Structures are given as structure tokens and as C-alpha cells.
Amino acid sequence: MSSSPFLSLPAAIELPDAVDSGVPSHYGSPNIEQRTLERGQAIVDLSTRAVVSITGPDRRSWVNSLASQSVDDLAPGVSTEALFLGPQGRIEHAVGIVDDGDTLWLLVDPTTVDDLVAWLERMVFMLRVDVADRSPEYARIGMVGADLDIEAAAPAGIPLIWDDPWASVLPGGWQYAAAEHPGADWRWREVLVPRESLPQLAARVRSGELRVAGSLAAEALRVAAWRPRQAMEADERSIPHELDWLRTAVHLHKGCYRGQETVAKVHNLGHPPRRLVLLHLDGSESVMPPHGATVLAPKGDDEREVGHVTTAAMHHELGPVALALIKRAVPEELDLVVLDGETRIAAAQEIIVPSGAGATAGVPRLPRLGARTRPGR
Known part of the structure; x- marks a missing residue:
């Protein structure tokens, strides 16, 4: 794919190590851009992210048999998301999904699209489906809300718009987060546009229209x-349990799919080994830890490694924050430390997935064979 025309806009800066390399990381004022985006007044170039199509009369039932989400009755224009799991329930692919009555469209991270297409093609067998990477033809544009005049592609007459379902727990889903969920205000939307229309969109930005x-x-x-x-x-x-992704990407009561046994077992009887937390970072060092930065917890007079940072960001209201995956057994009230090279950054936990997540079946523990019990028990 050719270079994004948004990179030629005034003040556009691409950070070389950004996960979304190939598009502008910012335009000189990240905090102002956040506020503008949050108010639904700006668009984001996501044109390096991938788009996959699945056509054919068996497309929904076929994907339904493979994915964690129920999509066999997905109505045209309705958005959802799903995970494709490995045999042990580990996440291999996460996709946004929208159907236009003719084609099932998958929104995919670019680093996994080749593997996803190859795996899906191996799983076709005798079914009437066809899988294709459509990223050379279609690009993704992100925004908050639906008030901006961006014309979506509509090859079958239904606009290709994906409304992120994260704002609520989908039918068949489950939320581990016990606190009031900030995702309730999440109104993220991605519009698929013909890739050849990107220069016109960039021109509208240059003129001040967008x-x-x-x-x-x-x-x-x-x-x-x-x-x-x-x-x-x-x-x-x-x-999925570690990331509270049962909210929107897993249907706990649908038919069989690869990895379902692990999903059910951990949710009903066990606990996820790690848990996602939001870390409020000490900003006095003016350092933003990178993806993979080590998270430490105190242990006696020493410290132990308990996890890693997944995404760190400077939020316009919260200040420096990060999502991190840490061991389930780390006490929830414990203050942590993030290492960035030799720099130590104090971090306070905000609980997303509680340490007691899972074990929803409430099966009582039986006494061990031969164990003595008190009279009347």
C-alpha cells in the first residue's frame, strides 16, 4: 500500500516506533487532538489497519462455528466483534465484524492479517465461502460518534460502518469489572472508505473542512x-478473561468453537492467571514507559516482577496512565513500580479485572479424601 496522504498534512508527525506506524501519530498537539476527537469533531487516519472480506452463502454459519461470538443471525449493518482462539483458549485473532447482507467484513490488526487469512482459507473445506484481504481496496477512518460527514463505502448498498460494541455487555457476554465502567461512554466508530478516496479526505482537512x-x-x-x-x-x-473481553467478544451460551472448553472452564470453575489493570503513573519523571515495560511489586524487603505494561498514554484529563497485565495474586491495594530502563515510575492500580474473576459456578469445595470434619458438618 502507498504512503498515507495524511502524512503530508501540515505538522503531521509519524513516530517511528508507534504501533500504528505509517499514519500520523500526532499533528503537534496530542492533548488538544484528544479533546477534539472526544467531542466527535475529528477523524483519525487508520489506513494501515487491515480489512478482510468473507463472501458466500455459508459465511455467517461458518464464522459462527469458528469464532467466540454468535454471528449466525447477525443482521446487515449491525456491528459486533469476535475472537479466534487456539485449542487451549488463547487469543490468536481479534476482529471487528459487520455484515452488509452480501459480505462479512472483518476489521483486523495489520500484524495478524496474513496469518488470519491463511488460517481461514485452511478451514474452508467444502463450504461456500471465499476469504480475501481487501486492505488494498478499503481503508479505515476512526472517529467518536456519528456526526462527521464521511461517506462510507457501500458495495452492497449497506454503508460499511463498524460501531465498537464496547459500550455495553453484549448478549451472552459477561463483565468482570465491578466498578462503574468507563467504557459505557465509549462511542468509537470506524468507517470503511475506498482507499482511493483518502487524498480527497486529506484535502478536506487541508482546507479546514475536517x-x-x-x-x-x-x-x-x-x-x-x-x-x-x-x-x-x-x-x-x-x-479473553484476563482482558475482560468476555464483555463483547465472547458468547458464553453459543455452540462449540475452538477454545470453548478453556473459556467455559476458567469462567465457571477457575480464575484467569493474569488480570488487566489501569495504572496511574507518577508523571514527575516525564517518562512514558514502552510496551512490555516491567511491572514490579514489593515482596518483603525486595521486589518481584509481576507483569508488564501493554499500552501507556498521556490522557488529557487522567494524566499518564497505562494498561498492564499482572499476575492475578498481586494484592489489589498494592502500589507498584514500572521500570523504564533505569527509571522507576510509581504506579497505583485501578482494578479492571478483579483477582477473584471467574469461578462463577460457585461449586462448593469438597473435603479431601480422608480429611477429618467437625461433627455436624
């Missing part, structure tokens, strides 16, 4: 909403 925000602004709002993203929060060991 305002823009960089990818850093979108990431900061996502972190504040506790919204996981595969490219940042998931690793080779991640299961």
Missing part, C-alpha cells in the same frame, strides 16, 4: 475506556 487527530489521541482514549486491543494487550498466552 479536523484530524493522530493515532496517539485515539490510543489514549482507548486506554481510559479500558478497551483491549490485540496488537497491544494480547500476547501468546492471553485468554
Whole structure:
């Protein structure tokens, strides 16, 4: 794909190590861009993120048999999301989904699109479906709300618009977060546009008709909403429970799919080994820890490694914050430390996934064989 025309806009800056390299990270004022984006007055260039199409009369039932979410009755224009899990329930692919009555469209992180398409093609067998990477044809534009005049592609007559379902728990889902959820105010939307229309959109920005925000602004709002993203929060060991992704990407009562046994077992009888937290970072060092930065917890007179930062951001209201995956057993009231090289950053936990998440079946523990019990027990 050619370079994004948004990179030629005045003040556009692409950070070389950003997860969304290839598009502007910011335009000189990240905090102002965040506020503008949050108010629904700006668009974000997401044109490096991938788009996959699945056509054919068996597309919904086929994806339904493979994915964690129920999509066999997905109505045209309705948005959802799903995970494709490994045999042990670990996250391999996370996708946004919208159907236009003719095609099922998947929104995919670019780092996983080739593997996803290859795996789906291996799973076709005799079904009437066709899988294709449509990223060369379609680009994604992000925004908050639905008030901006961006014409979506509509090859089958239904506009290709994905409204992120994170604002509420979907039918069949489950929320582990016990506090009032900041995601309730999340109104993220992605519009699929023909890739050849990107220069015209950039020209509208240059003329002042549209305002823009960089990818850093979108990431900061996502972190504040506790919204996981595969490219940042998931690793080779991640299961949905650790990220509170049962809210919107898993249907606990649908038919069988790969990884379902682990999903059910951990949710009903066990506990996820790690838990996602929001860290409020001490900003006195003016350091933003990178993805993968070590998280330490005190242990006696020493410290131990308990997890890592997944996404850090400077939020326009919360200040420096980060999502992090830490061990489940870390006490929730404990203050932590993030290491960035030799720099130590104090971090306070805000609980997303509680340490007691899971075990919803409430099965009483039986005494061990041969154990003595008190009379009357």
C-alpha cells in the first residue's frame, strides 16, 4: 500500500516506533487532538489497519462455528466483534465484524492479517465461502460518534460502518469489572472508505473542512475506556478473561468453537492467571514507559516482577496512565513500580479485572479424601 496522504498534512508527525506506524501519530498537539476527537469533531487516519472480506452463502454459519461470538443471525449493518482462539483458549485473532447482507467484513490488526487469512482459507473445506484481504481496496477512518460527514463505502448498498460494541455487555457476554465502567461512554466508530478516496479526505482537512487527530489521541482514549486491543494487550498466552473481553467478544451460551472448553472452564470453575489493570503513573519523571515495560511489586524487603505494561498514554484529563497485565495474586491495594530502563515510575492500580474473576459456578469445595470434619458438618 502507498504512503498515507495524511502524512503530508501540515505538522503531521509519524513516530517511528508507534504501533500504528505509517499514519500520523500526532499533528503537534496530542492533548488538544484528544479533546477534539472526544467531542466527535475529528477523524483519525487508520489506513494501515487491515480489512478482510468473507463472501458466500455459508459465511455467517461458518464464522459462527469458528469464532467466540454468535454471528449466525447477525443482521446487515449491525456491528459486533469476535475472537479466534487456539485449542487451549488463547487469543490468536481479534476482529471487528459487520455484515452488509452480501459480505462479512472483518476489521483486523495489520500484524495478524496474513496469518488470519491463511488460517481461514485452511478451514474452508467444502463450504461456500471465499476469504480475501481487501486492505488494498478499503481503508479505515476512526472517529467518536456519528456526526462527521464521511461517506462510507457501500458495495452492497449497506454503508460499511463498524460501531465498537464496547459500550455495553453484549448478549451472552459477561463483565468482570465491578466498578462503574468507563467504557459505557465509549462511542468509537470506524468507517470503511475506498482507499482511493483518502487524498480527497486529506484535502478536506487541508482546507479546514475536517479536523484530524493522530493515532496517539485515539490510543489514549482507548486506554481510559479500558478497551483491549490485540496488537497491544494480547500476547501468546492471553485468554479473553484476563482482558475482560468476555464483555463483547465472547458468547458464553453459543455452540462449540475452538477454545470453548478453556473459556467455559476458567469462567465457571477457575480464575484467569493474569488480570488487566489501569495504572496511574507518577508523571514527575516525564517518562512514558514502552510496551512490555516491567511491572514490579514489593515482596518483603525486595521486589518481584509481576507483569508488564501493554499500552501507556498521556490522557488529557487522567494524566499518564497505562494498561498492564499482572499476575492475578498481586494484592489489589498494592502500589507498584514500572521500570523504564533505569527509571522507576510509581504506579497505583485501578482494578479492571478483579483477582477473584471467574469461578462463577460457585461449586462448593469438597473435603479431601480422608480429611477429618467437625461433627455436624
